[in-house]
Amino acid sequence: MNRIAPLSIVLAACLPAGAASAQQAAQAGHAAAQPAPSAEELGFRHQLMLDDYARVEYRDEAGNAIGFEDVLRAIPTGKSFSIEKDGDHSLATIKLGGKHAAAEEPAPRALQAGQPLPVPEGLRTLDGHAFGSAELHGRRTLLSLYFAECLPCIAEVPELNDLAAEHPEMGVYALTFDDAATAKAFVAQRGLRLPVVADAQAYLDALGVQTYPTLVLLDEAGRIAAVRHGGKMPAPGGQAGDDADGEGIAAWVATSFAAPQAAVAP
Numbered sequence: 001m002n003r004i005a006p007l008s009i010v011l012a013a014c015l016p017a018g019a020a021s022a023q024q025a026a027q028a029g030h031a032a033a034q035p036a037p038s039a040e041e042l043g044f045r046h047q048l049m050l051d052d053y054a055r056v057e058y059r060d061e062a063g064n065a066i067g068f069e070d071v072l073r074a075i076p077t078g079k080s081f082s083i084e085k086d087g088d089h090s091l092a093t094i095k096l097g098g099k100h101a102a103a104e105e106p107a108p109r110a111l112q113a114g115q116p117l118p119v120p121e122g123l124r125t126l127d128g129h130a131f132g133s134a135e136l137h138g139r140r141t142l143l144s145l146y147f148a149e150c151l152p153c154i155a156e157v158p159e160l161n162d163l164a165a166e167h168p169e170m171g172v173y174a175l176t177f178d179d180a181a182t183a184k185a186f187v188a189q190r191g192l193r194l195p196v197v198a199d200a201q202a203y204l205d206a207l208g209v210q211t212y213p214t215l216v217l218l219d220e221a222g223r224i225a226a227v228r229h230g231g232k233m234p235a236p237g238g239q240a241g242d243d244a245d246g247e248g249i250a251a252w253v254a255t256s257f258a259a260p261q262a263a264v265a266p
Contacts, residue, residue, distance in 0.1 A: 041068045047151060048083065049189070053092040060096050071096065083149075110207045111227045117218055120203045125195040126184060131173065137222045141171035142253060144194070145204060145214040148178050148186040152231030153213045159249040161193045166250070177201040215249065217256050226256035 037045070037056075050056055058066050071081070074096050084093045110118055123131040135141070144160055146153035164172040175197045176183055183198035215228040247255070 037068070040072075044068070044072075047154060048092075048094075048149075050083075050085075050092050053085070053089050055091045057091065057093045058095075059093060063095070066096075111209075111214075111216060111224060113224050113226055116221075116223050117216065118203075118206055119222075120197075120200070123197050123200055123203060125173075125197055126180060126187070127195070129195065131195075131197050133222070135171060135173070136218060137220070139169060139171055139220055140225075140257070141173070141218040141222075142249075143216040143218070144172070144174045145176070145207075145209055145212060145216065146174060147176050147212055148182050150212045154190055156213055156231050156249065157190050157192050161191070163250050163253065164194055173197060175200045175204065177204055215252075217253060219257075226252070228252060 041056075042051075045051060045053075045056055058068055058071050060066050060070070071094060074081075081094055081096050084095070086092070117136060119133045119136065120131060125131055142160075142163065144153075144156065146156070160172060160174070164170070172194050173196075174192060174194045176186075177200055178186070178198055180198040183196050186192060187196060211229040213231045217225040217227070219225045
């Protein structure tokens, strides 16, 4: 998923009391006419934290109403989307946008395998620990570059947690351009059990990151062993789906270090 088009939240404008009542009545009538959402759609809404919205509508790039199945077909092709949310939780509108950056795009110059990773400066984890050269040298390290409303980023959380738990000898960190409050909410809501570095926009820009999630694997000397762009979409029902290449994160890490010369992965 590309950060150029992150999910946006648009609060509804205040309306006069009479107008608000009329709008609510119209929405109630519309909601009653809508068919009950399927289990797949409920799972999708749950991933986007829309469970408490009375109504969810879907629209294409031109603003025309479409069905949930149309959205499911569009997202795997690389379509971005945004979410507009009414302040009273009465309506959320999911609108398709343009194409995300291709998952197979080459890594930017700062993320070339075999090169040292640029050292971050002035960054700290949410719990106040420094994040710099000392944290990126002396052991193998995996960096997960994400943002809170990226569905493939959300889908990676269980695998990242498992990898960190099964390989305590590795350093596993998450970096995001989100602010600290958003990052803390993500940790609480999604159950992420990694040290998280928030407010890292300048550093991510210096790395040339455009596609999320991006995984960066480092060797003991802080050199880039491998880079992977993109991830898995949640499957219907809210469960994690498969990566495009069928390889999980743990297997990708093992393969990257087992290879004679690690290369940039798609």
